[in-house]
Amino acid sequence: MKLMGLSREEVKRAFKNGEFTIAVYGMGKMGLPLAAVFADHGANVIGVDINERVVKMINNGENHVKEEPGLDELVRKNVEAGHLRATTDGVWAAKQADIMVILVPTLTDERGNMKLGPVYDVAEKISQGLEKGDIVITEATMPPGTTESLIPILEKSGLKPGEFGLAHAPERTMTGTAIRDITGQYPKIVGASDEKTLEAVIGIYETINKKGVIPMSSIKAAEAVKVFEGVYRDVNIALANELAMWCEEHGLDALEVFRAANTQPYCHLHMPGAGVGGHCIPIYPWFVINLAKKSNPRLVKTAREINDSMPHHIVELTIKGLNQVGQPVKGSNILILGLTFRGGVREFMKSAAIPVIKELKEWGANIYAYDPLCTPEDAERFGAEWKEDFKDIDVIVITADHKEFKSLNLKEIAEQVRNKIIIDGRNVLEPEKVQKHDFIYLRVGSI
Ligand SMILES: NC(=O)c1ccc[n+]([C@@H]2O[C@H](COP(=O)([O-])OP(=O)(O)OC[C@H]3O[C@@H](n4cnc5c(N)ncnc54)[C@H](O)[C@@H]3O)[C@@H](O)[C@H]2O)c1
Numbered sequence: 459m460k461l462m463g464l465s466r467e468e469v470k471r472a473f474k475n476g477e478f479t480i481a482v483y484g485m486g487k488m489g490l491p492l493a494a495v496f497a498d499h500g501a502n503v504i505g506v507d508i509n510e511r512v513v514k515m516i517n518n519g520e521n522h523v524k525e526e527p528g529l530d531e532l533v534r535k536n537v538e539a540g541h542l543r544a545t546t547d548g549v550w551a552a553k554q555a556d557i558m559v560i561l562v563p564t565l566t567d568e569r570g571n572m573k574l575g576p577v578y579d580v581a582e583k584i585s586q587g588l589e590k591g592d593i594v595i596t597e598a599t600m601p602p603g604t605t606e607s608l609i610p611i612l613e614k615s616g617l618k619p620g621e622f623g624l625a626h627a628p629e630r631t632m633t634g635t636a637i638r639d640i641t642g643q644y645p646k647i648v649g650a651s652d653e654k655t656l657e658a659v660i661g662i663y664e665t666i667n668k669k670g671v672i673p674m675s676s677i678k679a680a681e682a683v684k685v686f687e688g689v690y691r692d693v694n695i696a697l698a699n700e701l702a703m704w705c706e707e708h709g710l711d712a713l714e715v716f717r718a719a720n721t722q723p724y725c726h727l728h729m730p731g732a733g734v735g736g737h738c739i740p741i742y743p744w745f746v747i748n749l750a751k752k753s754n755p756r757l758v759k760t761a762r763e764i765n766d767s768m769p770h771h772i773v774e775l776t777i778k779g780l781n782q783v784g785q786p787v788k789g790s791n792i793l794i795l796g797l798t799f800r801g802g803v804r805e806f807m808k809s810a811a812i813p814v815i816k817e818l819k820e821w822g823a824n825i826y827a828y829d830p831l832c833t834p835e836d837a838e839r840f841g842a843e844w845k846e847d848f849k850d851i852d853v854i855v856i857t858a859d860h861k862e863f864k865s866l867n868l869k870e871i872a873e874q875v876r877n878k879i880i881i882d883g884r885n886v887l888e889p890e891k892v893q894k895h896d897f898i899y900l901r902v903g904s905i
Pocket of ligand 1: 483485486488506512548561562563564575576579580598599600630633737
């Protein structure tokens, strides 16, 4: 059933009755939860992926995104019920579907330069199956203006915008909380090419999201929402880092000051730390910087510089700790805890551990690493030797907030190490507990 021209209430009824088909392109960490949620609300869903293993697993009712709580059951149940299936054939899926959602990787380098190959590849496939009344929705995060750059590709179908609909509805979530977020943690943001498309897309997302939909005046405005959310985080983390380093200079504990300041409702000082990693927060500011013509987003650029300098500050704290016990950096044994960019996710984009390892090696330190989500080969790839104990370690540097690190047995560690120094780049430990075992304990913004 084609949805353009239906009211949102008609769309919701059709959704629950399984009267239309949605193809979701990209069955990864974001796409599979979305497809499963769509299916769970009654739609016929086809998941499309170039990865044959992923497609096979889904068709067997198996979930391959293990980090996502609840997804095993959601996939199994909806595949068994015949609401969800998967294919590698993107053209076939487009021919079956009335709604096509693009949720493939939008790859960038560290400065936000896009490699939109997967998105354009999917748009080409969709154009070969696009019919009058179909709606194409991008959910993948993209620089403002990118969704509309797909129009010439989609027009290869012989249809013009207005005959097909185009919309952007950014994925406002992250790995590990996707199902919760998609179904109602935050409202869905939607921008569309025309009123009919907007109305239909509102109906789709109101069906699955308890928090409802915020309609935007354009596709580009919807794209900007997601990008600005990331920029806000980056700039505010940079502010926290800058103030925390100022506190260090003035003998103040930044977290004590921040906590007290944040009791005032207009103050939201963020958590300082070892830097900002991942595919989102450190990348989106570059979309703004790269697209600026006359405007000059100086604050955004400076924030990037500050956050990128934080791994160097972690090295400075490591040296400060070693100085306090009179141990030279050269030849000291340093254990990096956490190779991933954050806790609970095996992703390495702009992980703080990588520059910290590199710089400490340049100082002549022996670098060891451990991460509950990694392998010895990962450690080797980043220039460290895998180590699962604390024997003869001089400094422990925590660079990712894995839950396992919150419950480190400090008594046992204190017995194994050569020097008792912890640099907590993610504020995962409780200072009182660490100090009880006579560790030198330094954080960004500690006295
Ligand atoms: N992971 C997150 O926390 C997160 C949060 C918000 C937004 N996003 C955005 O969501 C989008 C998808 O991210 P993800 O984390 O799900 O990626 P992912 O790498 O986990 O999964 C992407 C999937 O797309 C498939 N794929 C690649 N090229 C394809 C093609 N041409 N046709 C069909 N399938 C193809 C891959 O095989 C993979 O299974 C990105 O734009 C990302 O920026 C991600």
